[in-house]
Amino acid sequence: MSERKVFTLQQLSASIKKSIDDATGGHAFWVKAEIAGINSQKHVYVDLVQHKDGVRVAVMRGIIWQYRMGAVRQALGEELPNILKEGAEIMFLARVQYSALYGMALHIEDVDLAYSLGELERRKKATIDTLRAEGLFDLNRALPEPLVIQRLALITSVGSAAYADFMQHLKANEYGYKFHIAVFPSSVQGDGAPAELRAALTKIDPTLFDAVILIRGGGSKLDLEAFNDLELCRAIARVPIPVMTGIGHDVDVSVVDMIAKSPHKTPTAIADHLIDKCLYFETSLNGFLVGIQRVMAETFTERKERMSAYVEMLRQRPTSYCQQERGRMQTAVGQFARTATEQLKELGKCLDQHTNALAVLPMRRVKQVEDPRLREQRMLLEQFASRGMRALLDRVHGMQDAIQLLDPDKIMARGFSVARYQGEPVVDPRLLNVGDILETTFARGRTRSTINSIEPNG
Amino acid sequence: MAEERITYERAYEELEAIMQELQEDKISVDELTTKVKRAAELITFCNDMLRSTETEVNKIVKKLGL
Numbered sequence: 001m002s003e004r005k006v007f008t009l010q011q012l013s014a015s016i017k018k019s020i021d022d023a024t025g026g027h028a029f030w031v032k033a034e035i036a037g038i039n040s041q042k043h044v045y046v047d048l049v050q051h052k053d054g055v056r057v058a059v060m061r062g063i064i065w066q067y068r069m070g071a072v073r074q075a076l077g078e079e080l081p082n083i084l085k086e087g088a089e090i091m092f093l094a095r096v097q098y099s100a101l102y103g104m105a106l107h108i109e110d111v112d113l114a115y116s117l118g119e120l121e122r123r124k125k126a127t128i129d130t131l132r133a134e135g136l137f138d139l140n141r142a143l144p145e146p147l148v149i150q151r152l153a154l155i156t157s158v159g160s161a162a163y164a165d166f167m168q169h170l171k172a173n174e175y176g177y178k179f180h181i182a183v184f185p186s187s188v189q190g191d192g193a194p195a196e197l198r199a200a201l202t203k204i205d206p207t208l209f210d211a212v213i214l215i216r217g218g219g220s221k222l223d224l225e226a227f228n229d230l231e232l233c234r235a236i237a238r239v240p241i242p243v244m245t246g247i248g249h250d251v252d253v254s255v256v257d258m259i260a261k262s263p264h265k266t267p268t269a270i271a272d273h274l275i276d277k278c279l280y281f282e283t284s285l286n287g288f289l290v291g292i293q294r295v296m297a298e299t300f301t302e303r304k305e306r307m308s309a310y311v312e313m314l315r316q317r318p319t320s321y322c323q324q325e326r327g328r329m330q331t332a333v334g335q336f337a338r339t340a341t342e343q344l345k346e347l348g349k350c351l352d353q354h355t356n357a358l359a360v361l362p363m364r365r366v367k368q369v370e371d372p373r374l375r376e377q378r379m380l381l382e383q384f385a386s387r388g389m390r391a392l393l394d395r396v397h398g399m400q401d402a403i404q405l406l407d408p409d410k411i412m413a414r415g416f417s418v419a420r421y422q423g424e425p426v427v428d429p430r431l432l433n434v435g436d437i438l439e440t441t442f443a444r445g446r447t448r449s450t451i452n453s454i455e456p457n458g
Numbered sequence: 459m460a461e462e463r464i465t466y467e468r469a470y471e472e473l474e475a476i477m478q479e480l481q482e483d484k485i486s487v488d489e490l491t492t493k494v495k496r497a498a499e500l501i502t503f504c505n506d507m508l509r510s511t512e513t514e515v516n517k518i519v520k521k522l523g524l
Contacts, residue, residue: 151512281508289501
């Protein structure tokens with residue numbers, strides 16, 4: 001029997017460590033795994049796991065050392081708590097380390113934000129596909145929106161800035177419209193939010209409200225996850241009255257936003273929409289008033305004329321019956337005139353009231369919309385005018401230069417001279433004869449000379 | 459309360475119907491007076507509803523018979 005070879009634990013560990021170090025070459029690798037558990041102390045310890053068909057197929061410990069946390073925090077920014085959490089699938093850069101005392105662990109050096117956001121998009125798409133397949137995607141969106149939305153079932157986190165903004169905005173509307181609001185409190189972010197939101201939805205009696213309003217003050221991209229939750233989306237889609245959302249994210253749209261009847265970016269935008277609807281409705285009422293008044297006025301004139309014609313006809317038949325009829329007719333005319341005038345007066349009063357109420361609208365529009373536009377146009381015009389002016393000045397300067405160049409003194413100063421015969425400038429030498437006396441003017445004097453020969457051009 | 463949700467819609471429809479009748483020019487003076495009175499009533503009530511508290515709204519709805 002051969003002699004047994006026995007190693008100490010330390011020797012064995014050293015050997016394993018060497019094998020691992022040789023195999024990895026000390027390099028870091030990108031690895032994807034799910035976080036099964038996380039423990040943040042000085043350092044962050046994570047239990048990493050991989051499932052396949054619902055069965056665990058790999059488990060390993062991961063550590064983010066405190067000195068690495070700065071870099072990780074910078075990479076993940078505000079999304080850090082949404083990515084380093086139980087249940088999240090992450091992709092990270094790690095080195096495999098084996099220690100004789102602590103065993104095997106992945107030392108995590110970096111975490112990929114884009115991967116986590118990509119996962120979010122993938123889950124979002126899966127939710128959308130399921131809702132479409134179940135015929136729920138367009139259910140709420142297909143509901144008609146009431147002319148006026150006044151009774152509101154408000155789901156939000158009470159005490160948040162979003163809640164305060166929304167309430168304040170509705171209350172302070174300049175037209176004096178009243179909204180009847182019942183609040184159904186729920187947290188709007190975090191892991192528990194979808195369940196809480198669903199619970200709040202079940203408490204709402206849809207026959208008592210015009211719409212369900214879901215608002216939140218904003219948050220990070222992954223904070224939106226709660227609003228992509230399949231169960232929550234199913235519940236929202238099935239609400240039998242319009243759902244309005246103001247989840248407060250500029251760039252991203254959650255699935256709840258997609259399936260809601262009326263999605264808005266912010267709680268304040270919903271409030272504006274509700275106020276505008278009331279205003280639009282009131283303006284249409286005003287339209288009816290104007291129409292009725294016009295019809296009344298037309299009918300009044302036409303019937304008065306017809307009756308006057310009858311009265312005239314009766315007057316021309318001086319029987320007692322006719323006199324009687326004439327009297328009755330006149331009474332009728334008088335009555336009609338009184339009724340119509342009264343009605344017109346009343347309508348006029350009503351119209352004045354509306355006109356006064358609506359008078360503030362154009363002012364607001366002018367202030368909000370036209371003012372900045374006018375300012376912009378004025379600036380453009382100013383720019384345009386000054387540019388045009390400059391071009392014009394440049395041209396004038398150019399012309400001045402050209403004129404100066406054409407000054408005869410300047411031309412002669414450059415060596416040109418003028419020849420004259422009997423006081424007239426000479427252009428065509430064929431009109432001269434040999435022996436004629438020619439006077440030549442230079443920049444600095446004159447000469448007289450006799451022509452010896454004539455050689456015309458061409 | 460359940461009825462109130464469609465009050466504005468009903469009022470609006472009734473106003474549209476009245477407007478149509480008025481424009482068709484086939485109604486008598488008495489009818490005209492009644493219709494215009496009803497229209498003015500509907501408009502005033504809608505106007506009031508927009509600016510009233512919930513309890514007041516309920517009273518208005520009852521009074522209007524919508």
